[in-house]
Amino acid sequence: MSAATNQALTPVGEALDSRAGESPDLVLSEALVLDPVAGIDGRHDLVVRAGRIAELAAPGTAELEGAERIDASSLHAFPAFFDPHVHLRTPGQEHKEDVETGTRSAAAGGFCGVIAMANTEPPVSTAADVEALREAAREGASVPTGFLATVTKGMEGEELTEMAELREAGALGFSDDGLPIRSAGIMRRALQYQRLCGGTIALHEEDPDLSAGGAMHEGVVSAALGLDGVPSVSESTMIARDAELARYEGGRIHVQHLSAVESVEAVRAARAAGVRISAEATPHHLCITDEEVRSLDATRFKMNPPLRAEADRQALIAGLRDGTIDCIATDHAPHAAEEKEVPFEGAAMGVTGLETAFAAVHTDLVLPGTIELALLVERLAGGAEPFGIERPTLAPGSEANIALCDLGAEWTVGEDGYESRSSNSWCAGRTLTGRVVVTIAAGQVAFRLRSFSVGAA
């Protein structure tokens, strides 16, 4: 299913805000270029000129005067990734992250664009809030950054925000992420009003009566540990409700961080019924399960929705494969150390994920043969279209959004620190295979791995 949005798709760099910079001409020589959506899979000289993909030339043939030449013969070039779900913690929680550190983290993970959630302090509920954030992005964002506004004022779940004005101010869409929209009545009004102002509504699906107090997935592990469980149905029943409402009102919804078998089934059924719905899954839900929690000594495995059981993980992988899940989104959620260095039950929910998304899924799902590399590349860029943004592509003529990766590189997460201000990575200390070495975002070099030696021209 494609965009299913009302508006025409806009390239990342035009739709979103970032710090202005130069767009150097580049020749990525003899790269293994893979863009499954554009049907590109082969060794080429990838030529970037004036911020666009100028040409895919035969390997070793491209000449461009004044261009930097990068020997990419041992590297893969993918369309850069797009993350529709990050928390930049600005305003109000800059001790965890801000626009500058969060987008540096994104660039280091191969992302050419991110969409920041609105559950800041205070939440992004007015046009002035959106304008201030867009200004902050133009000043300090390493990659193009978009902002959602809240669906309800102050995320209180009671009154709609001024959605039309927020859209005019540049809000890409709406979400109360962090919290569900508890009232079906408010949800319905938002979907009705969406017909006036557009903007996909992204949904954190959780019935707070069912999840109340839960610290982890309700299952065998929570039973053994005596932790309050978050049942899978706290997510799937809300997805079913909102899919029905979206169908009734003709609305456009995006379901965030799917975690359970039942949720994948609910989204699949909604798609089959013609609902305009898209969905995302996180690397951590795709790679690990609630078994990680068993030792109780690692709060880096605490997030919402929680890590679920192996059957849930398998259902997410199946959903990724059959297209029920459009995209991989990190739900990058930085927290300060003191909020995580407490017993599991009391720890803050959320993990960082931008810098490890590609490497983690590559290591855990691609290398063992569970999914194809092409599927990973496709889904890591799948988060743009649900928000009216053109999918990053390497097709000639497109805006240059490129992730240059060394698939053989092994690295230990956190060993050299993080670009993010926070270090609550769910895969901290793990050795991963595959690393982003250069990120081109909207024609600019957003990231270059320090140890990656630039090939002499």
Added chain:
Amino acid sequence: MKHLLTIEGLARAEIDSILDRAESFAEVGRRDIKKVPTLRGRTVVSLFYESSTRTSSSFELAAKRLSADLVSVKAAGSSVDKGESLKDTIATLSAYDPAAIVIRHPHAGAANLVAAWQSEAAVINAGDGKHAHPSQALLDVFTLRRRLGSLEGRRIWIVGDVLHSRVARSNLTAFQAMGAEVTLCGPPTLLPRGIEELGCDVAHSLDGIEDADVVYALRMQRERMRESFVPSIREYAANFQIDSRRLGPRQLLMHPGPVNRGVELSGEVIDSPQSLITEQVASGLVVRMAILYELLAASGLDEPATGGPEGAPGAPTPIGQPA
């Protein structure tokens, strides 16, 4: 054994060895002078973030009987009240160079973290959230072992609010480790989803409890009614209360305390000859002495100047040493 965090991971032989040690302390307890110098000069920190009578008093008395210096910290009235984090509190108390930290905390995993944060002291979990209460499980096995000889093949029913009970979880594991067959019984609202995968039977009524050798009743808290786990305490008692009609003469009755008389147990069974409830309390002291001994004196063998059992007439000999 460096810490006692959960029963999981303890082999049957290890449990037996701790309980054998507890037997020898029971012998010491019958003497006029009940104190042994085993932990002289060493410090035990007792850190309770939740109220407790039995557990804190028996751990503290156990430490004193072993001649340890005791630092007792309760959350109320301490710097914890002033917002100090667990991590900072542990760092502060670590300055006293404790040999052991006994900790109770409302959050599951607190003891695991303390064990991960510092490498000097042995950590003893005295109850963390609804997770584990290993010393309770050991004293219950000790009490039963004394009465029954062995738990092998014995049928034990744990009845009541399993969902909210760290005792149920640790005892299930310990009873199973000792060869018993365990049935968890209670209303479906108070049994965790998936618990049957821990290798126990699950029952939603007391039908069949007559086959049990041991009935272990759990405390039923009145607030469960407000949260709709049970419609009323009256209905709970009608269906799950152990009374003299339900408790056969050859069955043993246990309860971790404190008992809600007239809720999970009727008054007459509490005071019946089948009841082991006061024996459980008595076992608590010697089993906790054995736990401290096992963790501190046994590991202290590598460190010559730690005040071993020599000079204590009849005192237990460290494990692994010729008696």
